[in-house]
Amino acid sequence: MSNKTKVAIIAANGGLFDAYKVFNIASAAAASDAEVGIFFTFEGLNLIHKEAHKNLPLPEGKEHFQEGFQKANVPSIEELVEVATEMGVKMIACQMTMDVMSLDKDQFVEGIEVGGAATFIDYAKDANITLSF
Amino acid sequence: MKATKVLDAKGLACPMPIVRTKKAMDELSTGDVLEIHATDKGAKSDLTAWAKSGGHELLDMEEGDVLKFWIKKG
Numbered sequence: 193m194s195n196k197t198k199v200a201i202i203a204a205n206g207g208l209f210d211a212y213k214v215f216n217i218a219s220a221a222a223a224s225d226a227e228v229g230i231f232f233t234f235e236g237l238n239l240i241h242k243e244a245h246k247n248l249p250l251p252e253g254k255e256h257f258q259e260g261f262q263k264a265n266v267p268s269i270e271e272l273v274e275v276a277t278e279m280g281v282k283m284i285a286c287q288m289t290m291d292v293m294s295l296d297k298d299q300f301v302e303g304i305e306v307g308g309a310a311t312f313i314d315y316a317k318d319a320n321i322t323l324s325f
Numbered sequence: 326m327k328a329t330k331v332l333d334a335k336g337l338a339c340p341m342p343i344v345r346t347k348k349a350m351d352e353l354s355t356g357d358v359l360e361i362h363a364t365d366k367g368a369k370s371d372l373t374a375w376a377k378s379g380g381h382e383l384l385d386m387e388e389g390d391v392l393k394f395w396i397k398k399g
Contacts, residue, residue: 220371225379
């Protein structure tokens, strides 16, 4: 366990592009036997919100890329969340943001944890790779 | 080359070829050879890197419209 690569990711944005950046890196890392943890904060909570993650917005003016996603046969975010969960990616939703936005744990996908900044810091303190999206 | 198992990852985009390869490899034993077919051009560098980071051996690769890889489980 200790010689495993450890990856700590902060997801702080809630668009479709942001979701792909986060979940592609997370799934690729998990598939490469890394231990992966993601801290979802502010708009990043959209990426694991039961409803919102199924219909994330493209950046303004980039809506035409929708076609490109289909053409390239890119997996849906729903599918990537399932893959990440199945491969044991630890997902932590930020308690403070949830309080600000009046969100409850049951509004998020199965298997997430709720924690504060200190929870992430404790997880990330010995990470080999730390990323922020 | 003789493979223990063949994985069809054609038509899949990143990161799915790696995810499927990982799942298929988990079902094999050390020394078994997994043959992977992919059309994602990124798979060429990705599967090479994946094999390296997982301690597996990339025995051979065939380029073309369909990329073929033979990876021996380490």
